[in-house]
Amino acid sequence: MANKNTEALVQEMLDRESIRDLPVRYCHCVWKNDIEGIVNLFTTDGSISVPNDPSLPGAQGRDNLLKMYKQALGDLAPRPFIHNHVVDLKGPDRATGTCYVEIRATREGKSWIGAGYYDDEYAKVGGEWRFRSRKVTILLSAVE
Numbered sequence: 001m002a003n004k005n006t007e008a009l010v011q012e013m014l015d016r017e018s019i020r021d022l023p024v025r026y027c028h029c030v031w032k033n034d035i036e037g038i039v040n041l042f043t044t045d046g047s048i049s050v051p052n053d054p055s056l057p058g059a060q061g062r063d064n065l066l067k068m069y070k071q072a073l074g075d076l077a078p079r080p081f082i083h084n085h086v087v088d089l090k091g092p093d094r095a096t097g098t099c100y101v102e103i104r105a106t107r108e109g110k111s112w113i114g115a116g117y118y119d120d121e122y123a124k125v126g127g128e129w130r131f132r133s134r135k136v137t138i139l140l141s142a143v144e
Contacts, residue, residue: 012089018129019087019122023099026131027080035069041131043123048134056136078105093124094132114141 004012022041029037039062042048046065049058059068085099096119103114116138123132 011092015089015092015095015124015129016087019095019097020085022122022129022131023082023085023118023120027082027101030073030078030080033073033077035066035073038069039065043125043130043132046131046133048131048136050136050138052137076105076107078103095122095129096120097122110143112141112143115139 026038026041029035029041042062042065044062045060046062047058047060048065048068050056056072057068059065081102081104083100083102085097087095087097089095098117098119100117101115103112103116105112105114116136119135119137121132122129124130
């Protein structure tokens with residue numbers, strides 16, 4: 001860190017803050033059922049996958065993401081809460097990170113709770129940070 005000038009350090013802080021804002025905005029859009037808002041947080045070729053649950057479809061590209069989120073959020077109103085976001089800057093326009101999530105929902109009169117994490121890749125496109133990919137791992141889910 002001693003070798004970096006003040007301008008470089010400030011840029012890193014701005015990049016980290018912009019990246020940390022992505023999952024917060026993602027959750028906000030999910031709460032508001034703003035599917036276009038969710039999809040606009042991804043790069044044009046962005047993707048999401050759930051490797052440990054083959055019953056949940058993944059998608060790549062904004063058109064496919066739009067279809068997937070419309071279907072996935074259509075009959076479930078999840079309420080995600082993001083925690084503990086770790087960000088690793090890999091260069092001026094790419095980064096990786098992990099953030100942890102608790103999800104609460106009600107479906108068919110029953111309460112559902114889940115927990116897991118997102119492993120993310122980020123890309124800076126047109127001066128703005130976006131999700132390049134999200135890999136969701138669900139570790140716990142229960143219905144009451």
